[in-house]
Amino acid sequence: MSFDSLGLAAPLLKAIADAGYTTPTPIQAQAIPAVLNGGDLMAGAQTGTGKTAGFTLPLLHRLATGEKLLNKRGKIAIRALVLTPTRELAAQVEESVQTYGKYLPLKSMVMFGGVGMQPQINKLRDGVDILVATPGRLLDHAQQGTLDLSQVQILVLDEADRMLDMGFVHDIKKVLALLPAKKQSLLFSATFSDEIKNLADRLLNAPALIEVARRNQTNDAIAQKVHPVGRERKKELLAHLIKGGHGGEPWHQVLIFTRMKHGANRLTDYLNDQGISAMAIHGNKSQGARTKALADFKSGDLTCLVATDIAARGIDIDQLPHVVNFELPNVPEDYVHRIGRTGRAGAQGEAVSLVCVDENGFLRDIEKLIKREIPKEIVPGFAPDPNERAEPIVLGRTVLNPNGSRGRNPNPPAGANGRGGRGGHGGGGGRGGESRGGSRDGARPSGHAGKPGGAHTGVGGAKTAAKPHAQHAPRSASSQPSRGDGSAPRHNNGPRLTQPKR
Numbered sequence: 125m126s127f128d129s130l131g132l133a134a135p136l137l138k139a140i141a142d143a144g145y146t147t148p149t150p151i152q153a154q155a156i157p158a159v160l161n162g163g164d165l166m167a168g169a170q171t172g173t174g175k176t177a178g179f180t181l182p183l184l185h186r187l188a189t190g191e192k193l194l195n196k197r198g199k200i201a202i203r204a205l206v207l208t209p210t211r212e213l214a215a216q217v218e219e220s221v222q223t224y225g226k227y228l229p230l231k232s233m234v235m236f237g238g239v240g241m242q243p244q245i246n247k248l249r250d251g252v253d254i255l256v257a258t259p260g261r262l263l264d265h266a267q268q269g270t271l272d273l274s275q276v277q278i279l280v281l282d283e284a285d286r287m288l289d290m291g292f293v294h295d296i297k298k299v300l301a302l303l304p305a306k307k308q309s310l311l312f313s314a315t316f317s318d319e320i321k322n323l324a325d326r327l328l329n330a331p332a333l334i335e336v337a338r339r340n341q342t343n344d345a346i347a348q349k350v351h352p353v354g355r356e357r358k359k360e361l362l363a364h365l366i367k368g369g370h371g372g373e374p375w376h377q378v379l380i381f382t383r384m385k386h387g388a389n390r391l392t393d394y395l396n397d398q399g400i401s402a403m404a405i406h407g408n409k410s411q412g413a414r415t416k417a418l419a420d421f422k423s424g425d426l427t428c429l430v431a432t433d434i435a436a437r438g439i440d441i442d443q444l445p446h447v448v449n450f451e452l453p454n455v456p457e458d459y460v461h462r463i464g465r466t467g468r469a470g471a472q473g474e475a476v477s478l479v480c481v482d483e484n485g486f487l488r489d490i491e492k493l494i495k496r497e498i499p500k501e502i503v504p505g506f507a508p509d510p511n512e513r514a515e516p517i518v519l520g521r522t523v524l525n526p527n528g529s530r531g532r533n534p535n536p537p538a539g540a541n542g543r544g545g546r547g548g549h550g551g552g553g554g555r556g557g558e559s560r561g562g563s564r565d566g567a568r569p570s571g572h573a574g575k576p577g578g579a580h581t582g583v584g585g586a587k588t589a590a591k592p593h594a595q596h597a598p599r600s601a602s603s604q605p606s607r608g609d610g611s612a613p614r615h616n617n618g619p620r621l622t623q624p625k626r
């Protein structure tokens with residue numbers, strides 16, 4: 125199939141050709157005609173499937189062929205709103221809007237927190253057709269009266285599951301209240317939890333349903349390895365590996381994942397002390413610092429980028445030679461996401477996980493999901509102490525205890541029911557902790573988790589191994605005092621959920 129057969133306007137086809145795309149991806153082949161039809165859409169697609177073009181192209185087509193509208197001030201009215209969970213994703217989506225819309229007379233802007241309001245106000249005043257925004261900053265503008273969404277015709281919720289995971293449910297509802305009732309709504313989500321289905325029920329009108337297969341299988345071109353190591357020696361081992369101490373050349377471009385923001389900061393300091401250039405990238409960093417870290421990393425000036433899952437998501441860095449899980453993710457799907465960053469075209473990538481005794485439960489969950497055992501290799505001099513005991517892992521205000529059963533915390537603290545206000549969230553799931561709040565739009569991160577009821581159905585209809593690990597992390601997960609050593613506090617053979625002592 126070619127793009128020509130999808131009914132897109134010539135300026136879009138020209139931009140597609142400029143981008144070098146010849147064939148629509150499966151999500152594009154399905155989503156583009158559905159959106160051009162004018163109906164609502166619920167689409168299951170992860171990053172990497174081409175979903176952005178899947179909604180951007182038909183959105184641009186509809187705006188370009190529709191009538192331009194003016195707002196009360198006589199300026200171009202916003203006709204399309206795209207909401208994204210993170211700043212990075214917002215920036216990337218708007219870049220796609222510009223790329224695909226370059227031959228069209230449409231104006232777009234991106235809006236997110238962490239940067240000044242005034243330039244955004246100025247741009248809004250000039251008038252834009254398409255606004256790409258994170259919910260928090262959008263609401264700030266709405267409250268200040270600098271934003272008029274009354275003429276929006278198309279709404280896109282991109283990575284809706286992540287938005288819910290990050291506690292944006294109330295913000296989304298507030299945004300919806302600012303929009304006209306009659307509009308075309310498109311909801312993109314990698315997973316379909318009950319929360320997502322509830323949101324879809326509220327928002328979508330007889331939607332077309334599109335599903336593309338989940339990518340829970342890892343790529344064979346990626347060499348995966350687990351280095352078992354003592355909890356306190358992870359940093360040392362990492363520096364050893366990066367310096368080429370385990371054979372081979374020193375590593376030059378290493379994406380390192382931690383679970384929490386403080387962990388990312390402490391690890392960065394340690395690596396810098398060891399003479400290894402490293403920068404952390406997460407939601408507490410200014411946009412400028414993040415952009416610089418990313419640029420330096422891409423150019424090769426920076427050896428290590430230390431990221432939380434949220435911060436790394438949506439960043440267009442992939443094909444890296446080395447990805448390191450300094451801490452295993454508590455959500456098994458995140459492992460697949462993380463290591464999908466490695467594997468250069470043609471060449472092998474390497475994904476290394478430093479796993480201490482606390483994380484054996486996480487490792488089992490991951491191996492179950494990817495349906496293979498990851499080879500274990502002890503690095504000489506770094507063998508874990510066989511007497512080391514598993515300790516609970518603290519994720520924000522949630523603790524995953526060793527040897528406990530999984531389930532909903534029967535005694536969530538006051539205000540943790542997710543109905544209280546911005547930053548609240550719904551039921552349990554594995555998305556807890558600060559790593560999930562990383563890139564949040566200047567608002568408080570919330571721990572939570574969008575997978576109530578245990579296993580959820582994958583987009584392709586397959587049951588995935590997701591289960592409710594963590595639950596509520598009601599207020600800022602980052603306010604949780606952390607262990608001083610930067611290591612994940614402990615784990616877990618099937619975590620029981622309790623609140624840590626305050």
Ligand code: AMP
Pocket residue numbers: 144145146147148149152170171172173174175176177
């Ligand atoms: P996305 O899932 O939207 O993040 O897109 C993943 C990547 O696929 C981006 O780098 C796009 O530039 C690229 N891409 C999107 N559509 C196509 C296509 N039809 N052919 C080739 N590459 C594409």
